[in-house]
Amino acid sequence: xxxxxxxxxxxxxxxxxxxxxxxxxxxxxxxxxxxxxxxxxxxxxxxxxxxxxxxxxxxxxxxxxxxxxxxxxxxxxxxxxxxxxxxxxxxxxxxxxxxxxxxxxxxxxxxxxxxxxxxxxxxxxxxxxxxxxxxxxxxxxxxxxxxxxxxxxxxxxxxxxxxxxxxxxxxxxxxxxxxxxxxxxxxxxxxxxxxxxxx
Amino acid sequence: xxxxxxxxxxxxxxxxxxxxxxxxxxxxxxxxxxxxxxxxxxxxxxxxxxxxxxxxxxxxxxxxxxxxxxxxxxxxxxxxxxxxxxxxxxxxxxxxxxxxxxxxx
Numbered sequence: 052x053x054x055x056x057x058x059x060x061x062x063x064x065x066x067x068x069x070x071x072x073x074x075x076x077x078x079x080x081x082x083x084x085x086x087x088x089x090x091x092x093x094x095x096x097x098x099x100x101x102x103x104x105x106x107x108x109x110x111x112x113x114x115x116x117x118x119x120x121x122x123x124x125x126x127x128x129x130x131x132x133x134x135x136x137x138x139x140x141x142x143x144x145x146x147x148x149x150x151x152x153x154x155x156x157x158x159x160x161x162x163x164x165x166x167x168x169x170x171x172x173x174x175x176x177x178x179x180x181x182x183x184x185x186x187x188x189x190x191x192x193x194x195x196x197x198x199x200x201x202x203x204x205x206x207x208x209x210x211x212x213x214x215x216x217x218x219x220x221x222x223x224x225x226x227x228x229x230x231x232x233x234x235x236x237x238x239x240x241x242x243x244x245x246x247x248x249x250x
Numbered sequence: 251x252x253x254x255x256x257x258x259x260x261x262x263x264x265x266x267x268x269x270x271x272x273x274x275x276x277x278x279x280x281x282x283x284x285x286x287x288x289x290x291x292x293x294x295x296x297x298x299x300x301x302x303x304x305x306x307x308x309x310x311x312x313x314x315x316x317x318x319x320x321x322x323x324x325x326x327x328x329x330x331x332x333x334x335x336x337x338x339x340x341x342x343x344x345x346x347x348x349x350x351x352x353x354x355x
Binding site: 065071077080087088094100179227 | 251252253254255256257258259260262263264265266267268269270271273274275276277279280282283284286287290293294297298300301302303304306307308309311312314315317318319321322323324325326327328329330332333334335336337339340345348
């Protein structure tokens, strides 16, 4: 990916991320966050993580943002009134963020493995196909795609997910089930007048 | 060309913006959005490390698996968190965190 695209998408992501913090109207905040996540998804695609990029758009910019907008409109939250700012808290927060940024930059300046360029670590698809054949990996269609010179990202993610991380996937499924039940229990309207047997 | 440090810097800056939002904003829904932003910033650094540490010429898919699980857990977290916010709004009629100080007194 040409570096100019990296800078454009990084600027979109950070700029709209900043708007999320600055804007007062919650609907504008949610839409700015969606655009920020679109920029982030483009950065994922630039790192050859096509599946993660698409998931980022579908789950975050799609489902999660719709949920946020739904809640904001359901609760009918107006733009925040300007209140008197708690100056020590604001100063502390800004100090925390500035200290974090300075520390980040100083750590990255001394991080030698991070100075590799992306074209110094190219993807070697025929070598990957040979290594897969040598290790006896079953899926022949993935090897064929690798030998044809294109990265079968979704196939490789799926293969790793359903073989190496199969148990974790099932645990995540249980977690989603528990979260669904929990949401229903938490958001149910408690009617104190109703008899206990009907609830 | 782009280096790994560029990606890590952008990821760290997104994390810092999210942190600023969590610390400075008082609207609980905005705080929640900024939390999502911080989780996504962590995802970006994981995917960058995965791409720059190739295994047999492919990206390290273990890192991308972790990102997949983080996104799943974050989606579950958003659903539960927004349900809690709705229950809170029903009880207190506010989303302003300074008004929710029952535990303080």
